[in-house]
Amino acid sequence: MTVSRRKVLLGGALGAASLVTGGLTAACGRSDHTISIAAGEPDGFYIEFANLLRPLLDARVIPTLGSVQNIRAVAAGTADLGLALTDSLDAARTGAPAFGGRPMTLYALGRVYENYMQLVVRADSPVRTLTDLAGRAVSLGANGSGAALFGERLFATAGVQLGQYRHLALTDAVSALRDNMIDAMLWSGGVPTAVLAEADRAWGIRLLDLGSYVPALRARYGRYYNEIALPAGIYRAVGSVRTVGVPNLLVTGTHTDDSVVRDTVRVLVEHAGQLVPSQARGTQYLDVGNLINTEPLPLHPAAAATYRALRG
Numbered sequence: 001m002t003v004s005r006r007k008v009l010l011g012g013a014l015g016a017a018s019l020v021t022g023g024l025t026a027a028c029g030r031s032d033h034t035i036s037i038a039a040g041e042p043d044g045f046y047i048e049f050a051n052l053l054r055p056l057l058d059a060r061v062i063p064t065l066g067s068v069q070n071i072r073a074v075a076a077g078t079a080d081l082g083l084a085l086t087d088s089l090d091a092a093r094t095g096a097p098a099f100g101g102r103p104m105t106l107y108a109l110g111r112v113y114e115n116y117m118q119l120v121v122r123a124d125s126p127v128r129t130l131t132d133l134a135g136r137a138v139s140l141g142a143n144g145s146g147a148a149l150f151g152e153r154l155f156a157t158a159g160v161q162l163g164q165y166r167h168l169a170l171t172d173a174v175s176a177l178r179d180n181m182i183d184a185m186l187w188s189g190g191v192p193t194a195v196l197a198e199a200d201r202a203w204g205i206r207l208l209d210l211g212s213y214v215p216a217l218r219a220r221y222g223r224y225y226n227e228i229a230l231p232a233g234i235y236r237a238v239g240s241v242r243t244v245g246v247p248n249l250l251v252t253g254t255h256t257d258d259s260v261v262r263d264t265v266r267v268l269v270e271h272a273g274q275l276v277p278s279q280a281r282g283t284q285y286l287d288v289g290n291l292i293n294t295e296p297l298p299l300h301p302a303a304a305a306t307y308r309a310l311r312g
Helices: 045-057 069-077 087-091 147-160 170-178 195-204 211-221 258-270 301-311
Strands: 005-010 036-038 059-060 083-085 109-124 137-139 162-166 185-187 206-209 224-228 241-252 286-288
Touching: 036 045, 036 069, 036 109, 045 059, 045 083, 045 109, 045 147, 045 258, 069 083, 069 087, 069 147, 069 241, 083 087, 083 109, 083 147, 087 147, 087 241, 109 147, 109 170, 109 258, 109 301, 137 170, 147 211, 147 241, 170 185, 170 195, 195 206, 211 224, 211 241, 241 258, 258 301
Parallel strands: 036 059, 036 083, 137 162, 137 185
Antiparallel strands: 005 286, 083 241, 109 185, 109 206, 109 241, 224 241
């Protein structure tokens, strides 16, 4: 895949090992420490994007369960950088219950790509629509993930009461779906996600259409939700389907040294072609002008100054 150096990845997503907060060095704001990036679950696009960014920043990548954990880490100063969905960031900024009811101060370094919400069932499942899941068991994503926050919003908006809510990491959710222990699983990530592609080859999956819920989600929670048409063939048994896209931001907190912010922005602008996960399909790209579109968060002051300098 070829991309211009003036483009940055906007469409993919990420994934699952648990974040051990004590393992994140609270050294932000010092010039002699290794930059830490709170990423996501193994096999997801967050972790792959962070691993592509890592050598360019001489950084270390911290596996996590996703957006909510990443936000907490950067807000606490236990990670320099983190990847997070914009709806999760808005919830943190406004002090939603998922973040203890206390507003968090966060800054954006750039809008980097877009996650696709994938509500997955077995190919042989009788479930054809989201409403068919009423009374059934569904994994809404791992605790600490942006998918979990979105999943609660999605089913509340649809007025569908599940029989059982579960919060499984990606590989555990795929195994549970294979073994008919759950009827569906929600994953927030890029397409194709490798673990889902493997499941599709082995026993077959389908994605449920979520496009009709976008207007109600936007009205109820904000304009961070976009209707995305996924092309046929992303997974073997998946035809053209509409889903929900949510932009991702690369963010930091108040503890990070300005030099880290400046270096990161330069990498995003000057090495964008090296930051595209190899298996990405159906992804979207942003030029530098859109890279600074970081609503709901303001750009970090050092990031804003660096963008101005780079654009002349």
